[in-house]
Amino acid sequence: MANKTIERLVASRVWRSVFRHGLPISNRARAESVFYNFFLHVHPVKVRKRSLKISYTWALGGLTTGLFFILTVTGALLMLYYRPSVSEAYADMKDLQFVVSSGLFLRNMHRWSAHAMVATAFLHMLRVFYTGSYKPPKEFNWVVGVLLLVLTILLSYTGYLLPWDQLAFWGISVGTNMARAVPFGIGDKMSYLLLGGNIVGENALVRFYVLHCFILPIATMVLMGVHFWRVRKDGGV
Amino acid sequence: MDEKKKDKGNREKAFSRRYFLEMLGIGSIGIVSIGSMALSASYLSPNVVKEPPTKFKLGMPSNFSPGSVTLIQDQNVYVVRAKEGYFFALSATCTHLGCITNWKSEEGIIACPCHGSKFNKDGIVIGGPAPKPLPRFEMTLDDQGNLVVDKGVRVDESNLLKV
Numbered sequence: 001m002a003n004k005t006i007e008r009l010v011a012s013r014v015w016r017s018v019f020r021h022g023l024p025i026s027n028r029a030r031a032e033s034v035f036y037n038f039f040l041h042v043h044p045v046k047v048r049k050r051s052l053k054i055s056y057t058w059a060l061g062g063l064t065t066g067l068f069f070i071l072t073v074t075g076a077l078l079m080l081y082y083r084p085s086v087s088e089a090y091a092d093m094k095d096l097q098f099v100v101s102s103g104l105f106l107r108n109m110h111r112w113s114a115h116a117m118v119a120t121a122f123l124h125m126l127r128v129f130y131t132g133s134y135k136p137p138k139e140f141n142w143v144v145g146v147l148l149l150v151l152t153i154l155l156s157y158t159g160y161l162l163p164w165d166q167l168a169f170w171g172i173s174v175g176t177n178m179a180r181a182v183p184f185g186i187g188d189k190m191s192y193l194l195l196g197g198n199i200v201g202e203n204a205l206v207r208f209y210v211l212h213c214f215i216l217p218i219a220t221m222v223l224m225g226v227h228f229w230r231v232r233k234d235g236g237v
Numbered sequence: 238m239d240e241k242k243k244d245k246g247n248r249e250k251a252f253s254r255r256y257f258l259e260m261l262g263i264g265s266i267g268i269v270s271i272g273s274m275a276l277s278a279s280y281l282s283p284n285v286v287k288e289p290p291t292k293f294k295l296g297m298p299s300n301f302s303p304g305s306v307t308l309i310q311d312q313n314v315y316v317v318r319a320k321e322g323y324f325f326a327l328s329a330t331c332t333h334l335g336c337i338t339n340w341k342s343e344e345g346i347i348a349c350p351c352h353g354s355k356f357n358k359d360g361i362v363i364g365g366p367a368p369k370p371l372p373r374f375e376m377t378l379d380d381q382g383n384l385v386v387d388k389g390v391r392v393d394e395s396n397l398l399k400v
Contacts, residue, residue, distance in 0.1 A: 077280060101279040 042225075042232050051237050056131070060124035061231075064152075065224065067117040071155075074110040075213065082162070084209035086202050089164035114156050121152045133236075141230045144223055151220045158212035161205060172200050172208070291389035298324065298384055298400045306340045306347075306358055313337055314374065314386055315347070317358055324398040326376045326386045327360045332369040347371070359394070 009015055010023060021032035034040045050056070081100055082092045096103035125145065128134055134142035161172045176195055180187040196203030231237075293312055301307060301318045308315055308329055315327040327347075331338050336351035346363065347356040354365030361370050375390035376398045384398075 077277065080281070081283075095285075099284055101282070101284060102276045103280060105276065106280060 042229050044232050044235060047235065047237055051235070057237065058123075058127055060120050060127055064117055064120045064124055067113045067120060068220070068224070070113045071110060071117065072217065074106050074113065075217075077106055078110060079213060084162065084205050086164065086205060089162065089205060093163045093165075114159060118152055118156055121149050125149060138230070138234055141227060141234070144227045144230070148220065148223050148227060151216055151223065155212060155216045155220065158208045158216060161200075161208040162212065164205065169200055172204065176200070176204075292385060292387045294379070295384040295386060297382060298378075301384075306342070308340055309386075312386070312388070314388065315340065315371075316376075316384070316386070319397075322400065324376055324384065324400065325394075325396070326374040327371045328374065328388075329371075331367060332362075332371060333365070333367040338371075 019033070020036060022029045024030040024033045034043055078096065081096050081103065083089065093107075096107050098104070128142065128145065157171075157175065161168045172195075176191045179191045179194065182190060192198065194204070194207065195201075196207050293309075295309065295316060298318075301316060301324070303318050303322050304320045306315055306317050313329040315329050316324065317327055318324050329338050329347075330336075331349040331351065331354055333349065333352055333354050336349050338347045338349045338354075338356070341348050345358065347358065347360070348354070349365065349367070352366050354367035355363045356367070356371055357363050359370075360373065362368075372391050373394065373396065375387045375392050375396070377385050377387075378398070378400065379385050
């Protein structure tokens, strides 16, 4: 009965319009189901059994990606109750903790996932170093990976300002003063552009919010696509 | 004979360690998915909303002359005082697609600027695409004799405030 229903579904015109190949029961159909699927096409059709061993990669890249996914989902939900303005930001953060149902859980999930993502990205970098996976022909992917680590740290740093508490305010004051140390007036200009002024105020909060929720995640997603594509084409998992 | 052997094979498969672990994995993914959906659903529904109160005061009845229709601007409500002296409150929001209507005193009608719906001063549709008459809100007097309108409570046409 169930088999008959599945057979009829697979033979239907709607199914055939989405999946043009048959069920993956032959080698050819298995290859086609990877080639003709948007989500699977970055995968190699075949991988070495050796590279599937957990102790080869410790799944650290996958964990970092998983944490990025969790951060995107919880971040989008937090954006529903958070307003990036000097008068509202701190109160909205406190509302998330004490008024909104499961707001405390989501906020802490976002916070801990952010900490963990920095850690797993760093550990992933160590693993790649110790297995020599940065060596030619994969040296460019190491560079992409370093950029991704920088983006992860920048995401972590820009999110630090958003609660608008003492920790956030002085963290950003110190950070942007460090940028001022760059000589020939470049540092001063950088700090001015980053804060949208000379003080950590309304403009700085909105700029860090836009960087944290839009510009940096988009840049990270693009580089993640390139990183994974290159890993897969080199026969990795 | 072969049939029996096959059955035995199936039964062994049903209780194998692999089958148990597969079900454990699928089960935990299911529990996590249902749990996170339930959490998100409760999160998405706000516990506190900062919206203006539905009840508002309008001052003494003597401020409104008999036969007048007054639009209360920030509340989008008409206070109508009939020639006989009784009061009722009409919504100023058009029942077609929610634009704010205007009182045309020279023609004696309520007209919507968006799609041309027309109502008389009782809120009855007399033209245009509006499907329903303008709803009426509850009107009362407080202890000091002030008129009070509650937009949260709808009343029918028989509900008139006599002062």
